[in-house]
Amino acid sequence: xxxxxxxxxxxxxxxxxxxxxxxxxxxRRGATATACDWFCWSGPGxxxxxxxRYVRDLTGSKVAAIECDIPDLDPAKHGTYDIVLLAxxxxxxxxxxxxxxxxxxxxxxxxxxxxxxxxxxxxxxRYWTLDTLNGDGSNFWxxxxxxxxxxxxxxxxxxxxxxxxxxxxxxAEVSRHIIHCWRV
Numbered sequence: 001x002x003x004x005x006x007x008x009x010x011x012x013x014x015x016x017x018x019x020x021x022x023x024x025x026x027x028r029r030g031a032t033a034t035a036c037d038w039f040c041w042s043g044p045g046x047x048x049x050x051x052x053r054y055v056r057d058l059t060g061s062k063v064a065a066i067e068c069d070i071p072d073l074d075p076a077k078h079g080t081y082d083i084v085l086l087a088x089x090x091x092x093x094x095x096x097x098x099x100x101x102x103x104x105x106x107x108x109x110x111x112x113x114x115x116x117x118x119x120x121x122x123x124x125x126r127y128w129t130l131d132t133l134n135g136d137g138s139n140f141w142x143x144x145x146x147x148x149x150x151x152x153x154x155x156x157x158x159x160x161x162x163x164x165x166x167x168x169x170x171x172a173e174v175s176r177h178i179i180h181c182w183r184v
Contacts, residue, residue: 001163001165001178002022002025002085002087002112002114002178003025003026003029005110005180006029007026007029007030007031007082007083008029008030008031009030009031010031010032010081010082010083010109011031011032011033011034011081011082011083012026012031012032012033012034012081012082012083012084012085013033013034013035013036013066013078013081013083013084013085013106014026014033014034014035014036014085014087015036015037015070015073015084015085015086015089015103016036016037016039016040016070016086016087016088016089016092017035017036017037017052018037018040018041018045018047018052019047019051019052019055020035020051020052020055020056020063022085022087023035023052023063024055024056024059024061024063026085027061027062027063031083032062033063033064034063034064034065034066034081035052035063035064035065035066036065036066036067036068036073036078037049037052037067038067038068038069038070038072039069039092041067042067043069049065049067052065053065066078070089070093070099070102071098071099071102073102073105073106075105075106078106079106080105080106080107080108081106081107081108082107082108082109082110083107083109083110083111083112084103084104084106084107084110084111084112085111085112086099086100086103086111086112086113086114086115087112087113087114088114088115089113089115090113090115090141090143090148091115091116091139091140091141091142091143092138092139092140093140093141094140096125096141096143096151097151097154100113100148100151100152100155101155104152104155104156104157107183108183109182109183110180110181110182110183111152111157111180111181112178112179112180112181113148113178113179113181114165114176114177114178114179115142115143115148115176115177115179116133116139116142116174116175116176117142117143117144117145117148117174117175117176117177118142118143118144118173118174118175119144119173119175120144120146121144121146122144122146122147123144123146123147123149123150124143124144124147125141125142125143125144125147126141126142126143126173127140127141128140128141128142133171133174134170134171142173142174145162145177145179148179148181149162149179149181152181156183157181157182157183158182158183158184159181159182159184160179160180160181160182161179161180162177162178162179162180163177163178164176164177165177165178
């Protein structure tokens with residue numbers, strides 16, 4: 001679902017990589033992949049980089065690693081990529097627009113966003129108070145697909161494709177979507 005448009009020969013950064021599963025899958029499909037995390041690797045998150053490093057060492061993977069919090073990502077320092085992947089990230093941040101702005105600055109062509117969503121055609125997002133969405137205090141937002149698309153339009157993205165995922169969160173009002181955003 002994430003890579004259905006093909007990624008072979010492209011560069012990709014997986015922001016919020018945690019265990020690196022999507023980074024390794026991108027590499028397996030022929031991309032030059034970079035995993036980026038801070039929240040789970042050394043921040044207040046629920047994991048570490050132990051699994052990522054173990055799998056990378058065990059498999060001989062060439063996936064690069066950047067330990068950096070999203071607000072600190074800088075194209076001048078960290079480079080730009082054909083594809084930026086934000087899977088399971090934007091609903092965990094207090095300011096979705098700023099995070100999408102960082103992602104688009106790193107993207108030469110496409111940003112792939114996987115997020116919890118709410119139904120509707122209006123460009124809105126629902127804010128969740130502490131622990132009210134699936135009992136997870138790190139869940140803040142569920143945007144509509146149109147909300148994500150409209151935010152990405154602010155940064156010059158013009159073509160979008162979304163697909164509902166088979167994953168169903170515990171909360172009845174919430175679903176999940178993968179949204180591909182292209183500059184042209």
